[in-house]
Amino acid sequence: MTLHLNEITKRFPGVRALDRVTLSAEPGSVHALIGENGAGKSTLLKILGGIYQPDSGSLIVDGAERQFVSAASSIAAGIAIIHQELHYVPNLTIAENLLLGHLPHHYGYFRRRDAIRTADAHLRRMGVELNPRAKLKTLSIAERQMVEICKALIREAQIIALDEPTSSLSHHETEILFRLVKDLRRQGKILIYVSHRLDEIFELCDACTVLRDGHTVATHRTFTGISRPQLVEEMVGRKIDDIYNYRSRSLGSTRLEVTGVTGKQMTRPATFSVCAGEVVGFFGLVGSGRSELMHLIFGAAQTRSGSVKIDGKPIRARHPIDAIRRGIAFCPEDRKESGIIPIRSVSENINLTTRQRAGLRGFFIDFSREFSVADRFIQRLGIKTPNRRQKIRFLSGGNQQKVILARWLNLTDVRVVIMDEPTRGIDVGAKHEIYNLIFELAERGCAVIVVSSELPELIGIADRILVMRDRAITAEIARQDFSEQLVLSLALPDEQAA
Numbered sequence: 001m002t003l004h005l006n007e008i009t010k011r012f013p014g015v016r017a018l019d020r021v022t023l024s025a026e027p028g029s030v031h032a033l034i035g036e037n038g039a040g041k042s043t044l045l046k047i048l049g050g051i052y053q054p055d056s057g058s059l060i061v062d063g064a065e066r067q068f069v070s071a072a073s074s075i076a077a078g079i080a081i082i083h084q085e086l087h088y089v090p091n092l093t094i095a096e097n098l099l100l101g102h103l104p105h106h107y108g109y110f111r112r113r114d115a116i117r118t119a120d121a122h123l124r125r126m127g128v129e130l131n132p133r134a135k136l137k138t139l140s141i142a143e144r145q146m147v148e149i150c151k152a153l154i155r156e157a158q159i160i161a162l163d164e165p166t167s168s169l170s171h172h173e174t175e176i177l178f179r180l181v182k183d184l185r186r187q188g189k190i191l192i193y194v195s196h197r198l199d200e201i202f203e204l205c206d207a208c209t210v211l212r213d214g215h216t217v218a219t220h221r222t223f224t225g226i227s228r229p230q231l232v233e234e235m236v237g238r239k240i241d242d243i244y245n246y247r248s249r250s251l252g253s254t255r256l257e258v259t260g261v262t263g264k265q266m267t268r269p270a271t272f273s274v275c276a277g278e279v280v281g282f283f284g285l286v287g288s289g290r291s292e293l294m295h296l297i298f299g300a301a302q303t304r305s306g307s308v309k310i311d312g313k314p315i316r317a318r319h320p321i322d323a324i325r326r327g328i329a330f331c332p333e334d335r336k337e338s339g340i341i342p343i344r345s346v347s348e349n350i351n352l353t354t355r356q357r358a359g360l361r362g363f364f365i366d367f368s369r370e371f372s373v374a375d376r377f378i379q380r381l382g383i384k385t386p387n388r389r390q391k392i393r394f395l396s397g398g399n400q401q402k403v404i405l406a407r408w409l410n411l412t413d414v415r416v417v418i419m420d421e422p423t424r425g426i427d428v429g430a431k432h433e434i435y436n437l438i439f440e441l442a443e444r445g446c447a448v449i450v451v452s453s454e455l456p457e458l459i460g461i462a463d464r465i466l467v468m469r470d471r472a473i474t475a476e477i478a479r480q481d482f483s484e485q486l487v488l489s490l491a492l493p494d495e496q497a498a
Contacts, residue, residue, distance in 0.1 A: 001062040001078065001158045002026055003190050008057035010043055012394075015386055017043040019214045020057065023192075025159075025207075030181060030191040032201045032208035035235050036427040037398030038384045039211040041194050042084065045161050048192075049081035050074035061159070080157035082148050084164040084194075084397070090137035095119035097136055098151050126150050127176045140286060145169060149177065153184075160184065161192035166200065167424045171285065171488075178204060196427045198228050210234045236429035243432050244460030247439050251463075252276030254312070255447035256416045258297060261306030265292045268472040269306060274416070274447035279438060281462030282451045284491050289471030290451045291333055294418050298330040299323040310415055324353060327415035329408040331401070331422055333451070339404050342393035346385050347374035349392045350406045377406035382433065398430030405437050417441050420451040435461055455484050467491050 007020040018040045025031040033041050046052045048059070050068030058065050061077055068074040074081070088097050095115040096103065104114040119132035128146045136144060145165065152160050162181075166174045181191060181204055193205055201208060202223055210217040210231065217234050220226050233239050255276040260269040270293050274280045282290045295301040297308055299317030308315055310326055317323040320330070332338040340349055351370040374388040381402045385395055392400055401422060408414055419438070423431045438461060442448050452458050458465050459482045467475040467490040475490040 001190065002060075003159055003192075004058075004060040005044070005048070006058045006060065008044065008047060008054045008059070010040075010047060010052060010054050013386070017214050018047075018054070021211065021214070021216050023209050023216075023219075025190045025192065027188045027190055028185055029207065030185055030193050030205045032205040033192055033194045033211065034196070034198075034201060034208055034231065035211035035217075036429045037396035038213075039235070039427075040214040041211055042163060042396075043214075044211075045081050045083070045163055045192070045194070048074065048079060048159075048161060049083075075155065075157075078156075078158040079161075080152035080155055080159070081161045082152055082163060082165060084167065088136045088144060088148065091135060093133055093135055094123075094130055094139075094147055095132040097147060098122065098132075098154055100151075102154075122150050122154050126153070126180060128173075146173060146176070149180065153180075157189070159190045159192070161194070163194045164196070165193075166195065166197065169286075173286070196431075198231060198428075201231075202228075212237060232428050235427065243428060244435055244457075245432070245439075246461060247443075249277050249439075249443055251278050252445060255310065255445075256297075256449075257307075257309040257312070259307050259309075261293070261296055261308065262304045263292065263296045263301050264304070265289065265301070266296060266471055268470070270296075270473050271306075272466055272473060272476075274449060276415075276445045276447055277442050278463050279442050279448045279450060279461055281458035281465040282449060282468060283453075283455060283458055283465055283487055284468035286453070288468040288491065290468050291420055292471065293468070294330065294420055294449070294451060297323070297416075298328055298418060300330070327413050329411065329414045329417045331404050331408070331417075331419040333420040333424065335397070335400055335404060336393075340392050340400055343391060345389050346378070346383065346392050346395070346403055347371060347388040349403050350374045350377055350410060353407050354410055373410060377403075377410065381406055381437070397424075398426040398434075401426060401434060402430070402437075405434065409437070409441070414441075414446055416447045416449070418449045418451070421453065422450060423452070423454070423457065431457075455487055459484065459487075469493070 003025045005021065005023045007022055008018050009020055010018040021040065021044060035041055043052065047054050050071045050073050053069065066077060098119045099115050104111040116132045123130055123132065130143060149165065165177055169177060184191060195201060207221045209219045212235060252275055254273050256274040259271050262269050266289055284290050292301065296303050299320045299322050315326045336342065347370055351373055371388060378385060378388060383402045384399050392403055408417060423434055438448055438450065450458065450462060463479055465477045465482065465487055466473050467487060469491055477487060
């Protein structure tokens with residue numbers, strides 16, 4: 001089976017998402033699709049998956065021109081799209097999600113044991129240790145991602161597109177995915193691989209197509225003679241010599257002090273502090289307790305013991321509202337589920353935290369003020385949107401993250417900023433801009449905490465790194481001692497580190 005997308009064009013109100021984009025892939029190959037957020041990658045995958053229909057151009061599968069009017073017609077043609085925004089039914093079990101649409105039954109009755117047996121066999125084949133009886137809503141984002149990948153394999157798809165598949169996977173789960181991708185290539189399948197992690201592109205892919213602003217910038221049939229800086233320049237349209245651009249700064253007194261904090265999922269006391277103007281990174285494997293600790297500080301989970309102080313004064317955050325009132329801002333890991341209001345506009349999402357205090361004129365919303373604030377941040381942060389009225393769910397991940405950051409920059413009394421995976425699924429150009437915003441917050445005197453699974457990121461921007469393992473802080477590393485080998489060895493369980 002071969003795949004050819006010829007001069008695909010797709011328009012949305014106020015924007016041309018794709019403009020005569022061309023891509024070709026052969027059996028037994030992994031073809032990378034790279035570009036900044038908003039370049040058109042996800043739109044192209046949705047056309048391949050039958051979610052969108054192109055305005056012009058042709059889609060040729062195995063020598064025949066096809067028109068996919070629905071996701072079902074794409075699936076029937078042997079195509080599986082694993083989107084960055086995972087599609088699952090949270091209240092159903094892993095087995096039911098994997099076999100949805102093909103559940104085993106007898107005379108109309110669901111054969112649960114057969115479903116569990118089949119699902120368990122496929123999970124074991126992938127090397128994933130999950131209980132097929134567990135409900136999807138109880139799984140981590142990483143585990144849900146692995147279930148989605150397994151679903152595509154069960155359908156025996158011949159063309160598989162992976163949109164940022166490792167963005168929320170642990171190191172071990174990433175290794176499992178890489179092994180699966182290589183096995184599928186040997187089986188003669190076509191894989192379209194979308195990722196902002198260039199190391200993955202060079203390791204896994206045979207060729208790549210670069211998109212920028214909905215146009216095909218370049219197609220490289222091999223990576224011979226192609227460098228990472230060249231790909232970055234093709235993606236963003238400019239040179240970025242140092243993506244992190246670390247800026248040293250003088251630190252103030254202790255701004256955030258956490259002492260002996262425990263919670264339902266954090267049974268071992270956590271103690272650390274962050275100075276005004278300091279960027280502290282938190283690193284650990286999936287399940288190490290990083291996000292759980294941040295939820296306790298922000299009031300999104302209840303503490304059982306310990307204390308949190310800001311500028312030496314104890315606070316008691318029983319709810320996120322309490323934390324915000326005391327100057328704590330939080331950018332969550334799952335921005336689509338917890339960070340934005342998808343059905344509201346860019347303007348409303350930016351002004352969300354200030355409406356009650358500054359956005360009201362008597363009993364009425366001061367829209368003129370909110371519009372002015374939104375326009376200022378859209379221009380200042382380079383948020384790509386047709387206008388301030390655009391619903392935020394239509395923006396790319398990087399631009400949604402910028403809106404969340406604008407929300408906190410809009411507050412004048414923020415003293416602590418917690419960012420959980422701030423650049424997950426974001427392109428290199430947007431990462432560079434977000435790192436600059438992190439340094440800007442630190443230079444304003446904020447205590448900044450960055451939780452990240454990307455070690456190079458923390459090494460590039462942090463003043464200190466705290467390592468977590470088994471839901472406890474186990475090590476602290478100063479900037480002059482940073483090394484990937486040291487941090488990773490401290491994060492691994494003892495048997496793996498040995």
